[in-house]
Amino acid sequence: xxxxxxxxxxxxxxxxxxxxxxxxxxxxxxxxxxxxxxxxxxxxxxxxxxxxxxxxxxxxxxxxxxxxxxxxxxxxxxxxxxxxxxxxxxxxxxxxxxxxxxxxxxxxxxxxxxxxxxxxxxxxxxxxxxxxxxxxxxxxxxxxxxxxxxxxxxxxxxxxxxxxxxxxxxxxxxxxxxxxxxxxxxxxxxxxxxxxxxxxxxxxxxxxxxxxxxxxxxxxxxxxxxxxxxxxxxxxxxxxxxxxxxxxxxxxxxxx
Amino acid sequence: xxxxxxxxxxxxxxxxxxxxxxxxxxxxxxxxxxxxxxxxxxxxxxxxxxxxxxxxxxxxxxxxxxxxxxxxxxxxxxxxxxxxxxxxxxxxxxxxxxxxxxxxxxxxxxxxxxxxxxxxxxxxxxxxxxxxxxxxxxxxxxxxxxxxxxxxxxxxxxxxxxxxxxxxxxxxxxxxxxxxxxxxxxxxxxxxxxxxxxxxxxxxxxxxxxxxxxxxxxxxxxxxxxxxxxxxxxxxxxxxxxxxxxxxxxxxxxxxxxxxxxxxxxxxxxxxxxxxxxxxxxxxxxxxxxxxxxxxxxxxxxxxxxxxxxxxxxxxxxxxxxxxxxxxxxxxxxxxxxxxxxxxxxxxxxxxxxxxxxxxxxxxxxxxxxxxxxxxxxxxxxxxxxxxxxxxxxxxxxxxxxxxxxxxxxxxxxxxxxxxxxxxxxxxxxxxxxxxxxxxxxxxxxxxxxxxxxxxxxxxxxxxxxxxxx
Numbered sequence: 001x002x003x004x005x006x007x008x009x010x011x012x013x014x015x016x017x018x019x020x021x022x023x024x025x026x027x028x029x030x031x032x033x034x035x036x037x038x039x040x041x042x043x044x045x046x047x048x049x050x051x052x053x054x055x056x057x058x059x060x061x062x063x064x065x066x067x068x069x070x071x072x073x074x075x076x077x078x079x080x081x082x083x084x085x086x087x088x089x090x091x092x093x094x095x096x097x098x099x100x101x102x103x104x105x106x107x108x109x110x111x112x113x114x115x116x117x118x119x120x121x122x123x124x125x126x127x128x129x130x131x132x133x134x135x136x137x138x139x140x141x142x143x144x145x146x147x148x149x150x151x152x153x154x155x156x157x158x159x160x161x162x163x164x165x166x167x168x169x170x171x172x173x174x175x176x177x178x179x180x181x182x183x184x185x186x187x188x189x190x191x192x193x194x195x196x197x198x199x200x201x202x203x204x205x206x207x208x209x210x211x212x213x214x215x216x217x218x219x220x221x222x223x224x225x226x227x228x229x230x231x232x233x234x235x236x237x238x239x240x241x242x243x244x245x246x247x248x249x250x251x252x253x254x255x256x
Numbered sequence: 257x258x259x260x261x262x263x264x265x266x267x268x269x270x271x272x273x274x275x276x277x278x279x280x281x282x283x284x285x286x287x288x289x290x291x292x293x294x295x296x297x298x299x300x301x302x303x304x305x306x307x308x309x310x311x312x313x314x315x316x317x318x319x320x321x322x323x324x325x326x327x328x329x330x331x332x333x334x335x336x337x338x339x340x341x342x343x344x345x346x347x348x349x350x351x352x353x354x355x356x357x358x359x360x361x362x363x364x365x366x367x368x369x370x371x372x373x374x375x376x377x378x379x380x381x382x383x384x385x386x387x388x389x390x391x392x393x394x395x396x397x398x399x400x401x402x403x404x405x406x407x408x409x410x411x412x413x414x415x416x417x418x419x420x421x422x423x424x425x426x427x428x429x430x431x432x433x434x435x436x437x438x439x440x441x442x443x444x445x446x447x448x449x450x451x452x453x454x455x456x457x458x459x460x461x462x463x464x465x466x467x468x469x470x471x472x473x474x475x476x477x478x479x480x481x482x483x484x485x486x487x488x489x490x491x492x493x494x495x496x497x498x499x500x501x502x503x504x505x506x507x508x509x510x511x512x513x514x515x516x517x518x519x520x521x522x523x524x525x526x527x528x529x530x531x532x533x534x535x536x537x538x539x540x541x542x543x544x545x546x547x548x549x550x551x552x553x554x555x556x557x558x559x560x561x562x563x564x565x566x567x568x569x570x571x572x573x574x575x576x577x578x579x580x581x582x583x584x585x586x587x588x589x590x591x592x593x594x595x596x597x598x599x600x601x602x603x604x605x606x607x608x609x610x611x612x613x614x615x616x617x618x619x620x621x622x623x624x625x626x627x628x629x630x631x632x633x634x635x636x637x638x639x640x641x642x643x644x645x646x647x648x649x650x651x652x653x654x655x656x657x658x659x660x661x662x663x664x665x666x667x668x669x670x671x672x673x674x675x676x677x678x679x680x681x682x683x684x685x686x687x688x689x690x691x692x693x694x695x696x697x698x699x700x701x702x703x704x705x706x707x708x709x710x711x712x713x714x715x716x717x718x719x720x721x722x723x724x725x726x
Binding site: 050052053073074075077078079083084086089090092093094095100103104107108111145162166 | 675677679681684695698
């Protein structure tokens with residue numbers, strides 16, 4: 001089993017320091033949650049992990065399978081099995097969900113085996129319909145243009161559909177619960193749970209306890225002011241739900 | 257689309273693989289340049305009636321008085337005296353591929369034409385240099401009165417019908433290059449669809465330039481009688497030479513009452529070809545004309561398909577797509593002339609520029625006084641892939657009538673970095689990500705193409721995109 005090790009990670013956006021020494025280890029098979037108030041660097045961590053060109057890593061390291069992934073391109077990181085479910089998935093007008101999924105699957109297969117001929121269409125269709133069923137996504141979704149005119153809930157479901165089909169080793173879920181109503185949250189969470197297993201490590205970023213009721217993380221972290229300031233079991237999330245973040249902000253020198 | 261089987265049937269549009277050259281062979285080649293003698297030679301070779309020779313000579317006289325347009329793309333390097341105006345590749349035209357000389361047949365084999373004919377076409381015409389070398393249509397269509405012949409055979413076999421319409425939609429005085437074409441035209445198709453007849457599968461004409469410094473001047477005449485329907489597709493390729501070649505076709509279409517014609521062009525000339533084409537349709541009461549114009553190749557294209565909406569309820573539509581790469585200037589668009597009440601038109605343009613390429617869109621819409629309840633909608637979207645490239649839009653809407661409806665929208669966009677990041681985060685590389693956004697951009701237009709062409713178009717876009725990033 002491989003592990004994702006984030007070591008003393010510092011990152012800036014447009015010269016502004018956002019991450020100030022993040023330490024975190026996520027193993028395949030584990031579920032971690034990162035909680036924290038707004039603007040403490042949670043999404044920055046997600047983007048920095050995926051190699052977004054606007055996010056400069058200034059210190060520290062990210063290791064996957066014992067090797068640094070800093071400096072790799074976004075597609076290389078994706079091809080290693082690291083997946084980001086976006087908080088705000090962008091629309092790609094004119095590109096159908098099915099076409100996109102098949103292209104992505106084939107890109108990953110090709111990265112593993114340059115001679116790969118691509119997933120056969122019947123196999124692809126079967127896989128897509130099966131995963132759509134689990135996530136209660138209507139089959140017609142395959143023909144719609146990716147994220148184009150989707151509701152907030154549809155976007156999040158399709159992010160998880162992508163995760164289900166691309167079969168990553170580490171999945172970062174950036175506020176997958178935001179914008180979902182109670183029923184959608186349950187369906188999406190159940191979908192994520194259905195994907196859990198010894199091969200998949202999950203790092204879920206959230207403001208709220210409610211998705212954790214379904215996901216039942218092994219470890220909960222709190223991020224404040226660009227650092228992980230507290231880690232604990234599932235009960236830490238409950239404490240935060242009751243007490244808020246202020247006590248941690250005070251302890252970590254951030255003005256309230 | 258995504259689930260369709262990839263087919264290589266219309267391989268002609270893949271310039272990178274089909275830029276091959278055959279050794280030059282011909283039975284006659286006019287000397288360089290143009291004068292009355294060359295026109296006489298062409299007419300003699302074709303054993304034309306006197307009226308046609310006279311038409312050609314009048315057109316030549318008119319052409320010689322005209323100047324090369326100084327608007328649109330740069331034509332200053334086009335040397336019309338340096339061209340061969342007529343190159344006859346074979347003695348005659350084949351009805352079966354066996355009758356086509358081997359070297360030429362091999363060319364069309366490599367382009368996948370005979371295979372496409374068997375699989376999904378109602379008829380095929382193939383032009384090599386100046387002459388049609390092959391023309392054939394499904395037997396039962398011919399028996400039902402559908403005419404699909406080379407333009408020369410059309411003139412020979414149907415002189416009255418031919419003369420009634422030839423030069424009426426595009427008179428030689430239409431523009432400089434229509435005049436030139438009228439003087440030296442050679443090759444092209446003659447199509448007649450009888451009343452009420454619906455031809456389900458497309459008719460395809462395929463144009464190939466092989467030699468350097470050649471001018472190809474095909475001329476097509478398509479007549480859809482009342483209530484008839486037909487889809488005509490043309491594809492074009494040529495090998496790349498250091499010397500420029502020239503293609504200047506004239507297409508005339510008559511859409512009678514209630515008829516429907518779609519004319520699709522997939523233009524993939526090599527990037528040394530000047531492509532200056534005049535396409536016009538007369539659309540009568542309740543008729544529909546659709547021009548689908550995809551321009552990927554050529555050095556310079558100037559091409560503005562037009563619909564003259566002559567009867568009440570006539571509808572004209574232009575779907576224009578251009579992809580200008582390094583060294584290319586594609587100046588395209590369309591014209592809609594509303595000449596009757598209750599006429600409707602729509603122009604949709606999607607252009608892509610990359611690597612210093614330039615695309616221009618011109619949309620003319622004219623509405624005469626008295627065309628009450630006429631409606632038009634013009635939408636043009638441009639996508640610019642890098643700072644070296646350029647896109648321009650020249651709308652020109654004029655109307656003398658008040659009781660009309662006019663819609664116009666234009667947008668220019670760049671590829672959004674966040675779209676690319678999103679796609680790359682799923683494992684796609686730069687090229688794949690950009691070409692996916694580009695394919696999506698033109699999807700509304702590509703989905704109007706028959707499946708085989710749509711698949712090919714997407715493949716071609718990917719080829720055009722390869723190595724375009726970074």
